Amino acid sequence: MTRSVDAFADALAVFPGSEAERNAVARIAADLAASGRYERDAGHELAPAEVVEHLRDAPEGRVASRWNWWIGSLDLAYGGYGEFAVRRWRER
Template sequence: MADALATFGGTPGERRAVARAARDLADDGRLAADRGVEPAVTAETVVRELRQAPDGGPSERWNWWVGSLDVAYGGYRAFAVRRFRADGDATG
């Protein structure tokens, strides 16, 4: 997933943070239930959705998508990316 997110630039640390948030969203199962599609979170789906964001790097685009999911269905704010290591090092 992190490699697929390179399309949107950002640092490796930012892309890993978004990939972790996407994995958390997939594991949660909420999007699959809300959309009635399984699997609802794949690398292809995330890239397609993030391309619709107006601009920004991976985390800005991810947060735009998560925000739109929150407006549409509710309960998605927990999946927003709030922090990441800009230097590219892995975070715990």
């Protein structure tokens, strides 16, 4: 079952960052979950609570920088995760 963007956005609200930034990360997190790549590499589906757990391990920072830190870790471990980095978002 693919997790919804809203579920990821709600979970990510614990980290500093604007709503637009959080939504950008949530969309990419949902894309990663839907791709099946994380499930293949980790052996289980990517859930919002798990994303929060991993992002808590990241150095201090806004939600996008924490996400990108984690994606970098996944890319080093497994390869092929660079496309899931957050590069920009539009503030409203």
